[in-house]
Amino acid sequence: xxxxxxxxxxxxxxxxxxxxxxxxxxxxxxxxxxxxxxxxxxxxxxxxxxxxxxxxxxxxxxxxxxxxxxxxxxxxxxxxxxxxxxxxxxxxxxxxxxxxxxxxxxxxxxxxxxxxxxxxxxxxxxxxxxxxxxxxxxxxxxxxxxxxxxxxxxxxxxxxxxxxxxxxxxxxxxxxxxxxxxxxxxxxxxxxxxxxxxxxxxxxxxxxxxxxxxxxxxxxxxxxxxxxxxxxxxxx
Amino acid sequence: xxxxxxxxxxxxxxxxxxxxxxxxxxxxxxxxxxxxxxxxxxxxxxxxxxxxxxxxxxxxxxxxxxxxxxxxxxxxxxxxxxxxxxxxxxxxxxxxxxxxxxxxxxxxxxxxxxxxxxxxxxxxxxxxxxxxxxxxxxxxxxxxxxxxxxxxxxxxxxxxxxxxxxxxxxxxxxxxxxxxxxxxxxxxxxxxxxxxxxxxxxxxxxxxxxxxxxxxxxxxxxxxxxxxxx
Numbered sequence: 001x002x003x004x005x006x007x008x009x010x011x012x013x014x015x016x017x018x019x020x021x022x023x024x025x026x027x028x029x030x031x032x033x034x035x036x037x038x039x040x041x042x043x044x045x046x047x048x049x050x051x052x053x054x055x056x057x058x059x060x061x062x063x064x065x066x067x068x069x070x071x072x073x074x075x076x077x078x079x080x081x082x083x084x085x086x087x088x089x090x091x092x093x094x095x096x097x098x099x100x101x102x103x104x105x106x107x108x109x110x111x112x113x114x115x116x117x118x119x120x121x122x123x124x125x126x127x128x129x130x131x132x133x134x135x136x137x138x139x140x141x142x143x144x145x146x147x148x149x150x151x152x153x154x155x156x157x158x159x160x161x162x163x164x165x166x167x168x169x170x171x172x173x174x175x176x177x178x179x180x181x182x183x184x185x186x187x188x189x190x191x192x193x194x195x196x197x198x199x200x201x202x203x204x205x206x207x208x209x210x211x212x213x214x215x216x217x218x219x220x221x222x223x224x225x226x227x228x229x230x231x232x233x234x235x236x
Numbered sequence: 237x238x239x240x241x242x243x244x245x246x247x248x249x250x251x252x253x254x255x256x257x258x259x260x261x262x263x264x265x266x267x268x269x270x271x272x273x274x275x276x277x278x279x280x281x282x283x284x285x286x287x288x289x290x291x292x293x294x295x296x297x298x299x300x301x302x303x304x305x306x307x308x309x310x311x312x313x314x315x316x317x318x319x320x321x322x323x324x325x326x327x328x329x330x331x332x333x334x335x336x337x338x339x340x341x342x343x344x345x346x347x348x349x350x351x352x353x354x355x356x357x358x359x360x361x362x363x364x365x366x367x368x369x370x371x372x373x374x375x376x377x378x379x380x381x382x383x384x385x386x387x388x389x390x391x392x393x394x395x396x397x398x399x400x401x402x403x404x405x406x407x408x409x410x411x412x413x414x415x416x417x418x419x420x421x422x423x424x425x426x427x428x429x430x431x432x433x434x435x436x437x438x439x440x441x442x443x444x445x446x447x448x449x450x451x452x453x454x455x456x457x458x459x460x461x462x463x464x465x466x
Contacts, residue, residue: 191306212299215298
C-alpha cells in the first residue's frame with residue numbers, strides 16, 4: 001500500500017486518527033500548561049514572599065522536578081496517583097483497583113514538570129516590573145488584591161510571554177511521553193498505526209511532521225501575542 | 237517501606253548505571269561533534285550550508301525526542317534496503333540507535349548554544365588579535381574558541397543535564413538502563429513507589445554531581461570574575 005493511502009482519510013487511511021491524536025496532544029498540553037501556571041505562580045509567590053519556609057519549599061519543588069527525568073515523573077504520577085486513589089478507595093470501603101484516567105495523570109505530570117520551570121519565568125517577570133509602579137499603586141491606595149489584578153498580573157503576563165512560549169513547546173514535546181500510559185495522543189496514535197500496518201517509518205515520520213506543524217504554529221501564535229502585548233511599549 | 241527492599245532496588249539500579257552513563261557520555265560527545273559541524277555550516281556564509289543547518293535545527297528541536305528515537309530504531313529497520321546494507325549491524329543494535337538519535341537531537345540544541353557563544357565573543361578582542369597578526373586557525377584557537385567555550389558553559393551544563401534526563405527514554409527501545417530496571421522491579425514486585433523513588437534519587441544525585449562539576453569548571457575558567465581575596 002502506498003504511503004498516501006496509509007496517511008489519507010479513506011477506509012484504510014490513518015489520517016483522521018493522527019489528526020485526532022494531534023488534537024489530544026494539544027488538549028493535554030494546554031491542560032498541563034495551565035496546571036503548571038498554577039503551580040509555577042504559587043512557587044514564584046512563595047519565593048518572592050520572603051518567608052523562609054515558603055521559599056525553601058518552592059525552591060526544593062523546582063529543583064526536584066527539574067532534576068528528574070520527565071519519563072520517570074510521568075510513570076510516577078501515573079502509577080502513583082492510581083495507587084493513591086486505590087488506597088483512598090480502600091479506606092472508604094471500596095475494594096478493587098481505581099485507575100486515574102490517563103488524560104488527568106498525563107496533564108498532571110506535564111503540569112508539575114512545567115510548573116517547576118514556569119516558577120522561574122514568573123519570578124523573572126515579576127522582577128521586571130518597575131518598583132515605581134508598585135509604589136505608585138500603593139500611593140493611590142490600592143489594596144493587595146486590586147494591585148495584583150490591575151498592576152502586577154497584566155505586566156507579569158506580558159513579560160512572561162517569551163518564556164511561556166518556550167515552555168509551551170517543551171510541554172508539547174513532553175506530552176509525547178504520555179503515550180506510555182496509553183492516552184490516545186499523537187505519539188500513541190502513530191504507534192498504533194505503525195504496529196497495525198507494519199509501516200513504522202511512514203507513521204513516525206508523519207507523527208513527527210505533525211509535531212513540527214504544531215510547534216511552528218505555536219511559534220507564530222506566541223510571536224503575535226508578544227507583539228500585541230508589547231504594542232504600548234517603546235522599542236529600543 | 238522495607239529497608240532490605242530499598243537496598244535491593246539500589247543494587248539493581250546501580251548495576252544499570254553504567255549503561256545510562258555510557259549512552260549519556262557517548263551521545264553528548266557525538267552530539268558536540270555534530271553540533272560543531274552544524275555551527276560551522278551556519279557561520280560559513282555559504283547559503284546552501286546555512287539553510288541546511290537551519291533546517292536541521294528546526295526539525296530536531298521541533299520534534300519530540302521519542303519520535304526521533306522511534307524513527308531511527310523502528311522506522312529505518314523497516315526498509316529491506318537498510319537491512320541488507322553495511323549499516324545494518326549498527327542500526328540493528330538498540331544502544332547504537334539510541335546514541336545516534338540522542339546525539340542528533342542534542343546536536344541541534346548544542347549548536348544553538350555554540351552559535352550564541354560565538355556571537356558573544358567581543359569584536360574588539362578579535363580586532364586586537366588581528367592587529368597582532370593572528371589570523372585563521374590560530375586566531376580561532378587562541379582567541380575565539382577559549383572565550384566562546386567559557387561563554388557557552390552555563391547553557392551547556394543545562395543541555396548536558398537535560399541529556400541525562402533524556403537517556404531515560406532509551407528504556408522504550410529495549411535497553412536495560414536505570415529506567416527499565418526500575419520498571420522491571422515494579423512489575424515483578426508490584427511495589428508502586430519504591431523502585432521509582434530510588435531511581436529518582438539516583439538520577440537526581442547524578443544531575444547534582446554533573447551540575448557541581450560544571451560550576452567548578454566554570455569557576456576555574458573565570459578567575460577574572462571571582463571576588464578578589466581581601
